[in-house]
Amino acid sequence: MILDVSVSSLSSSIGANMSAVLETSPTIKRRAISSAPKPILQMRGVCKGYGSGVTRNEVLQNINLNIREGEFLAVVGFSGSGKTTFTQLLAGLISPDKGTITMNDEPVKGPSPDRGMVFQNYSLLPWLTVRGNIALSVNAVFKEWSREQRRDHVEKFIDMVGLSHAAHRRPHELSGGMRQRTSLARTLALKPKVLLLDEPLSALDALTRGQLGDEILKIWSEEKQTCVMITNDVDEAIMVADRIVPLNPGPNASLGPVFTVGIDRPRNKTELNDNEEFKGLRNAVTNYLVAVRQKARRDEMAANPTQAFRLPEIEPSDLTRPTRAVFNTGPR
Numbered sequence: 049m050i051l052d053v054s055v056s057s058l059s060s061s062i063g064a065n066m067s068a069v070l071e072t073s074p075t076i077k078r079r080a081i082s083s084a085p086k087p088i089l090q091m092r093g094v095c096k097g098y099g100s101g102v103t104r105n106e107v108l109q110n111i112n113l114n115i116r117e118g119e120f121l122a123v124v125g126f127s128g129s130g131k132t133t134f135t136q137l138l139a140g141l142i143s144p145d146k147g148t149i150t151m152n153d154e155p156v157k158g159p160s161p162d163r164g165m166v167f168q169n170y171s172l173l174p175w176l177t178v179r180g181n182i183a184l185s186v187n188a189v190f191k192e193w194s195r196e197q198r199r200d201h202v203e204k205f206i207d208m209v210g211l212s213h214a215a216h217r218r219p220h221e222l223s224g225g226m227r228q229r230t231s232l233a234r235t236l237a238l239k240p241k242v243l244l245l246d247e248p249l250s251a252l253d254a255l256t257r258g259q260l261g262d263e264i265l266k267i268w269s270e271e272k273q274t275c276v277m278i279t280n281d282v283d284e285a286i287m288v289a290d291r292i293v294p295l296n297p298g299p300n301a302s303l304g305p306v307f308t309v310g311i312d313r314p315r316n317k318t319e320l321n322d323n324e325e326f327k328g329l330r331n332a333v334t335n336y337l338v339a340v341r342q343k344a345r346r347d348e349m350a351a352n353p354t355q356a357f358r359l360p361e362i363e364p365s366d367l368t369r370p371t372r373a374v375f376n377t378g379p380r
């Protein structure tokens with residue numbers, strides 16, 4: 049079942065138990081997905097795990113999702129819940145064990161320039177410059193173009209991410225934000241129909257993070273691509289997305305309900321802090337994530353009662369001894 053939860057009417061008083069929010073709250077509108085725009089990507093009953101035998105790790109379980117053409121979808125979840133696995137499945141870098149993934153009704157059988165992925169860790173070739181990294185992909189994908197066309201195309205995307213002044217630099221001469229911009233330009237230059245962003249901002253400092261987040265939004269609105277962004281930051285998700293879908297904690301992680309973000313664009317971070325809809329949505333998504341994590345922990349403890357939490361056997365220190373702290377009494 050896919051629920052679409054409209055949060056325009058959510059109040060910030062939503063309780064911690066999200067099942068109550070989903071099942072009993074009269075303030076939440078549920079929309080049938082059939083009335084929604086045509087999906088470009090579809091996941092149906094997708095399961096994925098790694099390993100075999102006793103070391104088998106079931107990561108994703110029965111994932112069902114319609115990603116709509118032109119939308120910005122954010123997937124939020126805790127570390128280790130399977131977000132990268134989820135994106136790699138959409139990119140076609142790995143295959144599901146069960147279920148199907150289709151793009152425009154065609155099965156996804158492997159990677160394609162139609163689905164461009166920006167990784168968490170930049171993954172640039174260290175011996176190539178910014179220009180060289182982008183040109184390598186462009187030359188490989190647009191072989192039928194003239195040399196001038198390809199060159200102009202590369203320069204356009206270098207300029208789009210604000211790196212014209214650093215186009216000649218190699219990755220080790222760039223800041224983290226500049227590396228991620230290069231990685232973004234390299235993917236965007238392939239003109240993917242769907243842009244898959246796997247925590248593209250997570251390695252950046254807060255300021256650069258906000259700046260690059262704004263740039264991604266600007267490019268998305270200009271290029272009219274479909275965008276799926278993975279993040280562990282609820283505020284960031286609300287800032288960028290049309291819809292937010294939580295990934296429940298694993299093993300056997302499934303998707304939670306879809307939260308619709310009805311806040312007008314462009315969204316201003318400072319103004320959002322006083323926006324009631326933003327506050328309600330932030331509470332709803334956060335409370336949902338906290339509730340499912342607590343439930344996952346309870347289930348795990350119930351399944352392994354012998355591993356129940358025990359306090360470690362620690363001898364308390366004798367705090368009555370005189371302090372051994374040494375003070376510097378010499379000249380300053």
Ligand SMILES: Nc1ncnc2c1ncn2[C@@H]1O[C@H](COP(=O)(O)OP(=O)(O)OP(=O)(O)O)[C@@H](O)[C@H]1O
Pocket residue numbers: 098099105107125126127128129130131132133134
């Ligand atoms: N290639 C692999 N082989 C075996 N196990 C894997 C592989 N890739 C991921 N896993 C395991 O699958 C689980 C989910 O990993 P994944 O990287 O998808 O999670 P994540 O939510 O992206 O994590 P993070 O936020 O920390 O990057 C983890 O337990 C991880 O150890």
